[in-house]
Amino acid sequence: MSERLFISRIKQSLAASYGEVVFGMSDGTVSILGLVLGVAAGADSADAVVLAGATGAIAASVSMMAGCFMEIESERDEEEEENQERIAAINKNPEGAVSDLMGLLQNSGLSQQTINFIHADISKNPATISGLEIAIAASQKTIGQKTSPVIHSIWMFLSDLFAGLTPVIPFVLFPMHTAWIICIVVTAVLLLLLGIGRARISNRSPVRTVAETMGIALAAALAGVIVGMLLS
Template structure:
């Protein structure tokens, strides 16, 4: 479920950037062109080649996002793979224990209700966060997140009944 939601959020964030006002796009293009030129120079590309590439980019500005992604370092991600793995482990533990903890602390019937409520609230919070990050309608994104999780849960229940 999470790879789908992550991919959808990334796609929506890109769409929001692409729909920016024309003046913002021109400023972003100039900034991107400067960054690409600087990266090419830093990589040792000959000045005449840098000028030719810049002229080609100016003629085809729609290619800038792909070129920038390919040539610019990822400034938003300075963390090591070990740090990513650690935080993924912590988040998976949190996500895995959240629906289980009520069963350790409460009677079975109460635990079911509390577990379902807490899980639903956390999924709604995740959907709201996705909507805010992707600049999409928050209610729709929260509903989508909860729907995908509900379908996954129902599929798990169906498989459990099928296999038992």
């Protein structure tokens, strides 16, 4: 595999997993920020913050990866079961299935000649109706829905881990008091970008989505600090 082809596939998989990347980073940032600031509020050294934060980030990333994989697998298993049920229903009542399909085609804008041709062909083998429905459903799927669950879960793991380690890294590089400030600033910038990403996915107002993202993170941070101070 050439380097250019490899990079192209990476870009395609990233584009297909855009939702998982944004969601994973949002989850990792919010959850680990609260954990890091809570430990920092009650710890005497940065070592405890780094240990707790890094452990939490890795554990959360693995959990999110597994959850993402199982969710997509469950959705596809459910879809396959629905397809099998539809095939069974057509086999049980082929005339009714043909009649239903013709009723839909009458309002589709096709000419009566074309509808009659389809009716004659379908009537010979009603089982082809299920294949037609599955093919139409497959054509309506996005690239992300066609991508392997493994790819989605890997991007979920990487994005969650990256975002989870972001609040931790300042405590590795700087003294406690300085790390506090850098941690909050860097995380706030990341949350701003994530809010914009969430707005793009959901077609919502960027201002509102950023405010919601910041508000959730602030609540998690305050909860972590309060618990850390009380337990210390």
